[in-house]
Amino acid sequence: MPTVLEQQIHAPAPPRKWRVDLVVQRLALVGTIIGIWWIASLQMPHYILPGPLRVWQSLRTISANGDLWHNLAITLGRVAAGFLLATAIGLPLGIVLGANKRLGEFFEPIIPVMNTISSAIWAIFAIIWFGVSNATTIFVVFMTAMPLIITNVWQGTRTVNADFIELAHTLRMPHHKVMWKIYLPTILPYFFSGARLAFGFGWRVSLVAETLGSSSGVGYRLRQAADLIQTDQVFAWTITLVVMMAALEMGALRPLENHLFRWKREAESF
Amino acid sequence: MVSSGALDVTSPVAERDAITVDSVSKWFPSADGEPLHVLHDINLKVAEHSILAILGASGCGKSTLLNIISGILKPDRGRVCINGVVSEQFKDWRSVSYMFQEDRLLPWRTALRNVEFALEAASMPKAERRRKAQQALELVGLSGFEDAFPYQLSGGMRSRVALARSLVLEPCILLMDEPFSRLDAQTRSLMHTELLRIHGLKKMTIVFVTHDVEESVVLADSVVVMAPRPGRVRERVAIDIRRPRDATTPEVTRYIQRLRALI
Numbered sequence: 001m002p003t004v005l006e007q008q009i010h011a012p013a014p015p016r017k018w019r020v021d022l023v024v025q026r027l028a029l030v031g032t033i034i035g036i037w038w039i040a041s042l043q044m045p046h047y048i049l050p051g052p053l054r055v056w057q058s059l060r061t062i063s064a065n066g067d068l069w070h071n072l073a074i075t076l077g078r079v080a081a082g083f084l085l086a087t088a089i090g091l092p093l094g095i096v097l098g099a100n101k102r103l104g105e106f107f108e109p110i111i112p113v114m115n116t117i118s119s120a121i122w123a124i125f126a127i128i129w130f131g132v133s134n135a136t137t138i139f140v141v142f143m144t145a146m147p148l149i150i151t152n153v154w155q156g157t158r159t160v161n162a163d164f165i166e167l168a169h170t171l172r173m174p175h176h177k178v179m180w181k182i183y184l185p186t187i188l189p190y191f192f193s194g195a196r197l198a199f200g201f202g203w204r205v206s207l208v209a210e211t212l213g214s215s216s217g218v219g220y221r222l223r224q225a226a227d228l229i230q231t232d233q234v235f236a237w238t239i240t241l242v243v244m245m246a247a248l249e250m251g252a253l254r255p256l257e258n259h260l261f262r263w264k265r266e267a268e269s270f
Numbered sequence: 271m272v273s274s275g276a277l278d279v280t281s282p283v284a285e286r287d288a289i290t291v292d293s294v295s296k297w298f299p300s301a302d303g304e305p306l307h308v309l310h311d312i313n314l315k316v317a318e319h320s321i322l323a324i325l326g327a328s329g330c331g332k333s334t335l336l337n338i339i340s341g342i343l344k345p346d347r348g349r350v351c352i353n354g355v356v357s358e359q360f361k362d363w364r365s366v367s368y369m370f371q372e373d374r375l376l377p378w379r380t381a382l383r384n385v386e387f388a389l390e391a392a393s394m395p396k397a398e399r400r401r402k403a404q405q406a407l408e409l410v411g412l413s414g415f416e417d418a419f420p421y422q423l424s425g426g427m428r429s430r431v432a433l434a435r436s437l438v439l440e441p442c443i444l445l446m447d448e449p450f451s452r453l454d455a456q457t458r459s460l461m462h463t464e465l466l467r468i469h470g471l472k473k474m475t476i477v478f479v480t481h482d483v484e485e486s487v488v489l490a491d492s493v494v495v496m497a498p499r500p501g502r503v504r505e506r507v508a509i510d511i512r513r514p515r516d517a518t519t520p521e522v523t524r525y526i527q528r529l530r531a532l533i
């Protein structure tokens with residue numbers, strides 16, 4: 001047996017190399033941005049552009065008194081609720097629309113129309129319907145995320161390989177198993193990229209919804225800080241959000257994706 | 271069953287034939303509107319436990335014929351019987367394995383899990399499924415590659431995984447479309463020996479398509495040569511050589527020459 005090949009296969013996939021020069025580059029980039037920020041802040045009043053130090057202090061204040069974690073948890077909870085709801089409805093709906101040609105053709109125009117409706121409009125409707133409550137933000141996230149998930153899953157359903165279905169057919173595999181063992185794995189990468197997009201969008205629109213129709217959450221606190229001209233707090237909240245999204249992406253989504261789709265051959269980079 | 275006596279002429283014959291292809295014709299719709307006549311009046315009997323090879327030029331309808339026998343394609347005329355039962359009424363399809371011309375491995379499953387796939391249609395304890403799949407991979411010489419994904423395997427290895435997947439069901443009838451065409455000569459002759467050994471044990475009926483005349487003579491009890499456009503049976507040659515057969519012996523070469531002349 002070809003042992004060389006065997007070794008290659010059983011060797012763990014080479015992890016993305018920790019390149020020292022890359023780390024240095026990134027640190028230099030962050031340093032440059034903070035430097036420019038600092039120099040610029042020296043020329044301006046602090047309520048227009050607070051300096052890095054001031055923002056850092058404000059960040060420590062809101063994290064020390066629990067304000068930060070409390071509101072972050074509220075917003076994250078709302079985004080998660082809207083997103084999970086969108087997944088629970090969008091995933092089966094996308095599969096059904098993709099698997100059934102007639103239905104798909106009939107409903108096709110709805111998705112682009114829904115995508116053109118601005119999240120601000122959903123927010124206004126939500127306030128009319130739900131008032132100032134959790135439901136408002138959840139609804140806006142839901143209405144933004146769902147079309148994205150449906151579209152992607154729908155597209156994924158179309159790529160299901162007829163050869164695999166035929167194979168399952170010769171094995172007389174029951175229909176629900178075909179769904180589970182062939183449709184779902186085919187759709188998963190599409191679903192994943194849709195869900196990712198939906199989560200990112202959902203997160204952003206949740207802030208809009210919270211500034212308009214909520215009395216808690218990061219969006220609400222952002223607006224409050226702006227109203228009171230606490231610009232350093234606005235900056236602090238913004239930085240928190242950026243850091244959290246980056247951590248979520250690199251700490252959870254990227255590794256999960258790498259694990260789920262390890263069967264995909266990585267294109268050799270040139 | 272109540273015997274209807276002398277009038278029931280089909281049943282004694284049907285009992286001995288695993289597969290009967292009865293005046294089967296097939297047309298495919300084509301772009302220019304004129305239906306493409308792919309199979310014309312095919313008649314074929316495959317005795318139980320025997321091995322039949324189908325030879326023929328590319329495009330003469332060999333895969334289409336296997337698709338019809340496996341029941342995934344309906345003939346436009348004629349019918350197919352499996353174990354004496356008309357294929358529309360035949361129930362035990364899981365005892366009929368079909369190894370497609372393409373390997374059709376699910377890219378998101380490892381080699382082992384791809385073999386297991388065949389067993390997942392029915393319900394079976396996971397441990398037993400795993401054990402059987404493991405054995406099947408061993409049989410085709412791929413132990414050690416259980417956890418490899420299809421993209422990590424060579425073409426020949428992939429078709430061996432596909433072979434393992436069709437053997438793992440321990441079928442009574444095994445249909446194979448160019449099963450060894452992507453293997454190197456050495457592995458191929460190894461697989462020939464292996465297939466004949468399994469056949470000796472399980473005695474399944476085998477129908478396989480090949481472009482390799484030598485392979486057909488070494489393996490088969492009889493060889494059907496098909497003619498193209500429309501596909502039909504040109505000749506059926508019984509190979510009367512005792513096994514194991516050596517491709518270099520004069521009697522084998524004689525058959526090879528005879529078949530070459532027919533193609």
Ligand SMILES: Nc1ncnc2c1ncn2[C@@H]1O[C@H](COP(=O)(O)OP(=O)(O)OP(=O)(O)O)[C@@H](O)[C@H]1O
Nearest residue numbers: 298299306308327328329330331332333334335371
């Ligand atoms: N689904 C289909 N629709 C239309 N035409 C088809 C279809 N499948 C096969 N054909 C046509 O039928 C003919 C026979 O095809 P088939 O795949 O059975 O050939 P084959 O003998 O297996 O060839 P090869 O040795 O190259 O595999 C070809 O001309 C092909 O173009």
Ligand SMILES: [Mg+2]
Nearest residue numbers: 332333371447
């Ligand atoms: Mg073919």
